[in-house]
Amino acid sequence: MTLYHSLTAAHRTQAMAAFASRTTEHLLEGDHRWGSIEVSPAGRTSWNRTRLTVYPPGTNHAERRALHFYRTWPVVGAVVALFTILALSAWPPLAATAAAVAVYALGLLAGFRMTRHLRPRLRRLSVVLVATGGGTETLGDIDFYNTATDEFRALDRLHDAGLVSAAEYELAWAKIYNALP
Numbered sequence: 793m794t795l796y797h798s799l800t801a802a803h804r805t806q807a808m809a810a811f812a813s814r815t816t817e818h819l820l821e822g823d824h825r826w827g828s829i830e831v832s833p834a835g836r837t838s839w840n841r842t843r844l845t846v847y848p849p850g851t852n853h854a855e856r857r858a859l860h861f862y863r864t865w866p867v868v869g870a871v872v873a874l875f876t877i878l879a880l881s882a883w884p885p886l887a888a889t890a891a892a893v894a895v896y897a898l899g900l901l902a903g904f905r906m907t908r909h910l911r912p913r914l915r916r917l918s919v920v921l922v923a924t925g926g927g928t929e930t931l932g933d934i935d936f937y938n939t940a941t942d943e944f945r946a947l948d949r950l951h952d953a954g955l956v957s958a959a960e961y962e963l964a965w966a967k968i969y970n971a972l973p
Contacts, residue, residue: 822860825851826944826965827914838923844937848913849966855910862903862911869899915972933973940968 822828827846847859873892880888917940919932947964950956956964 822856822863824944824948825856825961826947826968828863829941840921842919842921842937844917844940846915846940846965846969846972848910848915849962849969851910855907858903858906859910859914862907865899865903869896872896872899915969917972936971940972943968 825847827844830843830845832841847856851859873896876892876895877888880891883891917933917937919930919934919937922929922931943964947956947961951961
């Protein structure tokens, strides 16, 4: 009976470690190994933009982390700058504001420098839905967008289930990447 409990405990520990690893990777690198999907919701402007960004095949963990940092820093950096001002509330207001602006600017500069060689190789496809008087109008290649995102999602499911090797994953990723305009 103790063998059963120790195997169960070991299995639980292994599962928790795998979950922690996936969660950390998700926070640091984004939702997908191959790139990102950004959706700007329709607001008062009555248009919605969806952008598919595909990284060059072979993008490693460090490069994905740098690209994710570059993409998220404008919002995260604003929050960090706000907390910097709050943390330095004992300082003169001008000095605290200058420190917050410096933190924000350094984050922008770091993201820019870390990704300067990667950003030109990114492939992007945008699709815009615009509300018109009689319905909606689509700008962009919605059929290719739907096909590419469906293929990437299926590829992720196969990879996560262990049905696709790393080489097969990158080959399929490269096929989609090369098909992007």
